[in-house]
Amino acid sequence: MTKPKDAPVEVPPASRGSTKKTSRRRGLEFPSARQVVVRDVGYPFRLRGDPKQMGLEVDNEDLFADYAREQWMGSVVRPGLYLFDRYIIPDFAFQVVDAEPQESIITKATRIILASPLEAGAANIPSKIALEDVVGHESVKKKCRLVLEYLAEPSKFGEWAPRAILFHGPPGTGKTLTAQAVASEANAQIFLAKASDLIGVHVGDGGRRINALFENARLRAPSIVFIDELDAIGLARSFQSIRGDVSEVVTSLLGELDRTSEESGVVVVGATNALALIDPAIRNRFDSVFEFGLPSIEERLGILEMYSRRLPIPIEADLKSIAAITEGFSGRDLRDRVLKESLHEAICSGESLITEDTVRRVLASIKTPRRPEYSI
Numbered sequence: 286m287t288k289p290k291d292a293p294v295e296v297p298p299a300s301r302g303s304t305k306k307t308s309r310r311r312g313l314e315f316p317s318a319r320q321v322v323v324r325d326v327g328y329p330f331r332l333r334g335d336p337k338q339m340g341l342e343v344d345n346e347d348l349f350a351d352y353a354r355e356q357w358m359g360s361v362v363r364p365g366l367y368l369f370d371r372y373i374i375p376d377f378a379f380q381v382v383d384a385e386p387q388e389s390i391i392t393k394a395t396r397i398i399l400a401s402p403l404e405a406g407a408a409n410i411p412s413k414i415a416l417e418d419v420v421g422h423e424s425v426k427k428k429c430r431l432v433l434e435y436l437a438e439p440s441k442f443g444e445w446a447p448r449a450i451l452f453h454g455p456p457g458t459g460k461t462l463t464a465q466a467v468a469s470e471a472n473a474q475i476f477l478a479k480a481s482d483l484i485g486v487h488v489g490d491g492g493r494r495i496n497a498l499f500e501n502a503r504l505r506a507p508s509i510v511f512i513d514e515l516d517a518i519g520l521a522r523s524f525q526s527i528r529g530d531v532s533e534v535v536t537s538l539l540g541e542l543d544r545t546s547e548e549s550g551v552v553v554v555g556a557t558n559a560l561a562l563i564d565p566a567i568r569n570r571f572d573s574v575f576e577f578g579l580p581s582i583e584e585r586l587g588i589l590e591m592y593s594r595r596l597p598i599p600i601e602a603d604l605k606s607i608a609a610i611t612e613g614f615s616g617r618d619l620r621d622r623v624l625k626e627s628l629h630e631a632i633c634s635g636e637s638l639i640t641e642d643t644v645r646r647v648l649a650s651i652k653t654p655r656r657p658e659y660s661i
């Protein structure tokens with residue numbers, strides 16, 4: 286007897302994905318899973334001294350989906366549960382990352398996907414950053430709010446959807462912070478990738494990783510792909526002779542940016558502090574380019590005030606005058622080199638508050654903020 290798609294199937298209250306037939310008991314009803322995303326975890330243990338296991342690689346996603354579905358048919362899945370391989374690598378564990386519906390059963394209609402290692406990183410987005418926490422950069426935040434609106438209702442925008450946004454500017458000016466704020470405010474999946482994750486060890490790895498990243502993002506749309514340190518993978522062709530491995534990555538990235546069409550529901554955010562190093566073909570595919578400049582005096586004051594409120598001990602210093610004498614400092618400089626250092630100084634000297642004196646002393650010890658220059 287065949288059951289219609291999505292029809293509830295009777296299964297037992299399962300533990301650890303219950304791949305064993307013996308645990309099948311009648312009683313509870315679960316809907317059929319449309320899609321299940323698993324990540325490779327490895328064996329439950331290894332002998333001390335044995336090397337750690339490497340991750341799995343899937344070359345043919347359809348084949349994997351069929352193989353996985355056949356052996357786990359009838360298993361109940363929900364995020365967090367483990368499923369064990371029975372044939373190729375017996376007892377190798379997979380963990381359910383996502384299931385649609387959240388608690389469902391694997392049937393003939395289920396598509397099973399192996400999450401790329403990049404997606405595991407995507408889960409680590411700080412959850413409480415809001416766009417409000419980014420001081421200044423008003424036009425960028427405005428655009429980000431539009432992206433949030435788009436992600437909430439992609440159909441509203443049609444062919445006029447925002448597709449790719451590029452952030453550039455000196456280090457420590459809030460590019461990553463802004464992207465994380467969008468990620469944590471959005472009710473959408475975010476795929477975070479650092480250039481170093483995307484360049485593989487073997488030839489062809491980089492291209493494959495880019496393709497997998499975008500493929501996953503399209504499957505999970507509406508979603509955001511955030512590529513930090515874009516310069517390392519979107520390197521201009523003139524530099525690719527130095528980094529031969531990068532050219533295949535650039536080619537893949539170009540292809541994927543083109544495939545991210547209006548209907549895909551995927552927004553790409555790229556960040557770099559070396560715009561000049563980026564391949565012009567890649568740069569052109571970003572429809573909005575935003576410069577993150579160093580903060581103005583008012584913005585420096587705003588940043589100092591915001592982080593002062595979060596300090597574990599009170600600060601009794603005239604923040605206005607500190608803002609006035611810190612021209613050229615980035616937000617990161619103000620937080621990490623001025624406030625954090627002052628806090629550490631105060632704690633080391635056993636003081637219960639941060640005085641103006643301490644801050645001035647710290648400032649005097651900082652000659653000029655590091656500011657790498659990029660030019661070609």
Ligand SMILES: Nc1ncnc2c1ncn2[C@@H]1O[C@H](COP(=O)(O)OP(=O)(O)OP(=O)(O)O)[C@@H](O)[C@H]1O
Nearest residue numbers: 418419420455456457458459460461462558616617
């Ligand atoms: N405009 C800002 N508002 C609030 N905090 C800021 C701002 N700019 C920088 N910061 C602080 O500095 C930290 C570092 O900023 P961030 O990592 O976003 O810099 P970035 O522009 O991505 O730098 P890089 O180019 O080095 O990657 C942030 O986590 C935040 O604490």
Ligand SMILES: [Mg+2]
Nearest residue numbers: 460461513556
């Ligand atoms: Mg950054």
